[in-house]
Amino acid sequence: MTVERAVMLFAGLVVLTSLALTHWVHPAWVWLTALAGVNLTVASVTGFCPAAILFRRLGLRSGSASN
Template identity: 65%
Template sequence: MTLDRAVMLFAGFMVLLSVALTVWVSPYWVWLTVFVGLNLMQASVTGFCPAAMMFRKLGVKSGTVFT
């Protein structure tokens, strides 16, 4: 799995997790969804992604976007 796919998988998991937490725990968990969305937007503009940095340190091989 490349770094790009790992970041997309992680972002998708976080969105689904936050939706489940919003439904079953508290409506305030919707802010996690907002945070993930904003982080995806800023990563697309700046190229800076904390999740990509974390996966890189874990040894995930580079993809085409996050090198």
Template identity: 65%
Template sequence: MTVDRAVMMFAGLMVLVSLGLGFYVSPWWYLLTAFVGLNLVQASITGFCPAAMIFRKLGCRAGAAFE
């Protein structure tokens, strides 16, 4: 798996988990959804993504976006 796919999978999973928690536990969990979205936007502009750095250290191969 490439870093790009791992980051997209992690972001999607975090959005789904936070939506579920927001619906069943507390609406405050929707802030996690907003944080993930803002982080995706800033990563697309700056190229800096902490999750990509973590996945790279875990052994994922480099992809087109996070080389």
């Protein structure tokens, strides 16, 4: 798995988990979805993505997201 795919997977899991928590636990969990959206927006504009840094440190390699 590449860093790019891991970041997309992680972002998707955060959004889905947040929506489930919002539905079944407390409506305030929707802020986690908002945070994920802000992080994705900032990462696309600046190129800075904390999740990508973490995944690289864990040993994943960079590659094309479309492969």
